[in-house]
Amino acid sequence: MQIICLSRGSYEYSKNLAEKLASKTGYTCISREMITDEATAFGIPVGKLEMAIMKKRPLSEEMSIEADLYKAFVTQYLCEKGLQQSIIYHGRTGHLVLPGLSNVLRVRAIADMDDRIKFAMNRLNLSWEKAKDYNELVDEDIRRWVRILYNVDWDDPSLYDVTINAAHLSAENAASALVQVAQLPEFMVTPVSKQRLEDLLLSSKCRLAIGKFEPTCDLKVTVRADKGNVSVTYLPRQTKEAEMIPKALKDIKGIKSLVCTIATTNILYIAEQFNPGAEAFDHLINIAEKWNASVELVHLSYDSKQEENGDNISEKRTKSKEANGGILDDMEEVDRLKIAGCGVQESMNKLIQVGRSGGFHSAYGSSSLVNSISRTENNSLIVVGDVFHSKGAAKKRLKRDLISQMADKFHVPVIGTEDLKSHYLFGPKQLISLVVSGVFGVILYLTIFLQQEPILKFLSSGHIPSNPMYLKIAAAATLAVSVPIIAHIIGGFFENILKLAKLE
């Protein structure tokens, strides 16, 4: 049961390539159009959604719920098929529809603009100029679609495993090459990837069920599933409707447990070892309560060979996979995860007790960790806890590297647990800052109001035509320099006051 997803940079070439690949492999070919028709029949207004995005309209709350439902529908459709048979999917966002699945072969097919123009001229009976404009507009629409629905750049090469250029490779030969690539161990199904596919299927089924159940259809929710354990987060203003979530999900098979949490945003907490009794964990809960956030635990693990053999974890991981297709590794990791007392269950229980649980998932190695985190999710903060604990002296450096790698990848603050308090909670540092900014603020106000006549006389120099130019320039420059400093002092004072009142 293999999955190949083709992102279409050129409709004709990509469709041709997908069909040729399907005939060579015997896999089922599924197009975006097929799923769109099914989604429309299901009751999702895909046409309206496309029109809203084409017209450059920001999505309303209702339309953004429809967008979520559409994404869930596509995921459900592909997961169901993918669990039964090997499939080839081709569509504009082929590389994004099954997030976090490392064994999916993600292909981008591109074509020369001139060729695309010729195709469009023949297909739509257009002039060269109009066909060119048409292609540019289509690309622009797709870019916007990808940006709005998935919050990534369509052209980001890091999202694809292979790019095929129609100008250099015929569809026939490209299909032959892809057949070979698809046989590589990296793209084989493993128990972990199968589990991930089942999790995706369950979470998408739950999302669709909530969206189609009348009392909960207006809920803006995020659904995660991990081995049958489903967590749903919803907005604070939707508490009443959210009480009906269990009813909406009652007919869905495979749910072992369900946790519903109020959250306007999400905090990711990455660690190899979780300690719910630690001070840092309490800090994390305090921040989550202040921000109305859920906390999603991400358990990071490495295999024993990597732990013994130095720093280059992702490289070693690849080599290890080459030898056995990753199957043994994954089996060991699953077993180890079950056995090891990494504190996940205790931490989850604590988060459930305080109403901040945002679910859990695991990642194996740094690169898998980065890929397992969806850029479309509403994460406000990524916290990196106890990682690389077997690395001794290199631990700090590796953790720092991981933090900067993640900060580059995801546009959210990434921070170590040791810095949580000083950055986000009120401590001695904030107290000193509060007092200092308060004192400076008082001095500032007293100075300006006690000396207002000379100060205003100087600053309004420009109003008197007979004043020399240098005086006018000096007055303007004084204002331009002093105003940001004043804003910084007063702003810092209020920021600390609000931190103290837990009202950020």
Added chain:
Amino acid sequence: MNPLGDLFINITLSSALQISILGFIGGILSGFIGSGGAFFMTPGMMNLGVMGPVAVASNITHKFGKAIVGSKKHGELGNVDKRLSIFMLITAALGIKLAVWAMTFMFSKEGGAKGAGANLYISLVFVIVLSVVSLSMLRDIIKSRKLKESGPSTKIVDFLSTLRLHPIIHFPVSDVKVSLWVVLICGLATGYLAGTIGVGGFIGVPAMIYVFGVPAAVAAGTELYLAIFMGVFGALNYAYEGLVDIRMVLLLYSGSLLGIHIGALGTKIVKEVVIRLVTSLIIIMCVLSRLIAIPMYLQQLGMIGMDPVYNDYLNTASKSLLYVSGIGGGLLILYFVFKSVIQRRKIQKSLSIGILNTAQRAA
């Protein structure tokens, strides 16, 4: 006799408190709506007797300090398209210069009471622009309730967005391609309005979202980034003319920098459609407040033969309406925030409902 001359008002404890409250409410509205709050603060200051150009100059100076703080946070999240800002800034600077020139010209015009011409000019621009903004927002709310779609679908905007006049510029952060001419026109309008009534964001942000297709978060971040430069440019220009009252700036900060955080909290718990409805109603009331003041300026300029006795009544009515809209809106937002804080502290436990058994959760 005012020891500060005829340009600046004499600030008493009462007026200082009122300006600070104006800043606080303006800050709440600013955090809640996402605009600068100038639509409330500028007329509020004018109602307190501050001359229009001084109110505009002090407000634009106040805004630029605030924008530095705000855009820093947006920048950290990658929500600032600096390239787009630079292109817009080219004509925005021209727009500000035009606004400052027009303002100084109106202010120095002889005849009638001092500053009445400039006050009338500001009020007229205010009423025209904000009427269009608020009415299109209301229309959009009514339409979106019927069609489940959003966005003010004006023909001008649709026309501009389809204009593909070369050169077409690519903005990688926003990932959009827009005609240079369209960017320059929008920059000019943004700069002119920022310089005239301090509400450049009302044009800049919708233009970036609807005309350029920039994501909403990037549009807000880019506008704040642009506001720094437009603000510093506007502040320098007005300061060079000697029209900035630093005391006003300080008093506005004492309220707005607290209010902005509280307003932002409100957006987390209120439905988008409610935010837009509250915003449009507040703006409509601010517009009405300015509209009431217009006959007063016309009388001061000798353009209508109204008894000057009515000026006090008109000013009081204008001031009352503004305060009712601002305080009403502010209280409503505070109510949302207060309700959310209580709710948050009440519901400490998550709504944990086990369909089967929570204890079976796999580690």
